[in-house]
Amino acid sequence: MGPGSDREFHCCHCRSWVPRRQSPLLALASKLHQHPSSTSVASMGSPDRGQAGNSLHPSRVGYTETPLTVLEQDPWEMEDSKPPRDLPAVGPERSLPGLYLSCFDMLVTEDAAWLLKVSEAAAPLSSTSPSPSAGTCASPRPEQCPVIDSQGLGLTLGLDEQMEERSLEQVQSMVVGEVLKDIETACKLLNITPDPAEWNVGNVQKWLLWTEHLYRLPQVGKAFQDLNGRDLCSMSEEDFRQRSIQSGDVLYAHLDIWKSAAWMKERCSPGDSKFTGGEELWSEADSFCSGQPIHLWQFLRELLLKPHSYGRCIRWLNKEKGIFKIEDSAHVARLWGIRKNRPAMNYDKLSRSIRQYYKKGIIRKPDVSQRLVYQFVHPV
DNA sequence: CACAAGGAGCCCC
């Protein structure tokens, strides 16, 4: 079984060939399990990848370095909690605090806290478990993706290893579920199908815009114009790099995850409980991705329902009453603009549209009016 | 200066 064979694929995160039964998502989960304090995306490259081992986006370093103890409670579930805005300033265009967390961010923040617990629980049992406090990418073989072979391991491993194996499967299941959730959210917000192979030219451009925005990449839409999803999927990493030296590899890696997720979706039967969460979400996403236009209030609600991804730009102040606050007006407007293919969208226009909802009884100002705070008349 | 409120014209489906 050599590189490129049907039973292997190239893991963009660890840049190695791994058996096909382990998708990039599982590789991601496995790697995180081994290196809970590292970001698997570090190897994906970034505009700042001149600094070896840097994370995907410098501003994310702040999240990565967020003390895990702080993350034991979801900050977005805390009433009137403020998002952390004391991220390290790393550059002129990076001072914007309104970055939303991608699946990768979740992996290194909320999930990292969970992973830490898992690792801590496993550490006393296994001398092979890396210390959760180990430095970034402290693996002796950082370039190699850990491959799971539960069938073989069960026969040869001891109790410790079996327990670790079980926790690894839990990690995988959870991480994959979270990644699928993220993709599902993007599908809803962009109104595209989860399977990149089905994208038309417009969908590809939307996805590019979104990904560029997500990772603060330079705009490369022109380099990929006239390509549909099938074209995109057939391109190699080298093809991506040729079209965009700066961010081709990141785009390729991100697309790889989408492709993998679509592949897993196809593979998982409806009765497969392993990724039940993701499956449920997929069906939800499919119903949403039916090509129907989305209303602004729906879009805002979608953002609000994903606090781990968008909590830094919009969040609930009181979910029961439907009161929410737009933390980063420009950011929300940009997201809405991407969704509606309106590059000139800004908060002035978005807020005008919100105010139209006053008459319709969809959104109103709360009793105690505050700047950037609105209220759904009929909370979910 | 950013935000809020609302009028008005326009476009698209």
Add this chain to the structure above:
DNA sequence: GGGGCTCCTTGTG
């Protein structure tokens, strides 16, 4: 016609 975008004026803190 509904929904939303765009531009505008006026007011507030």
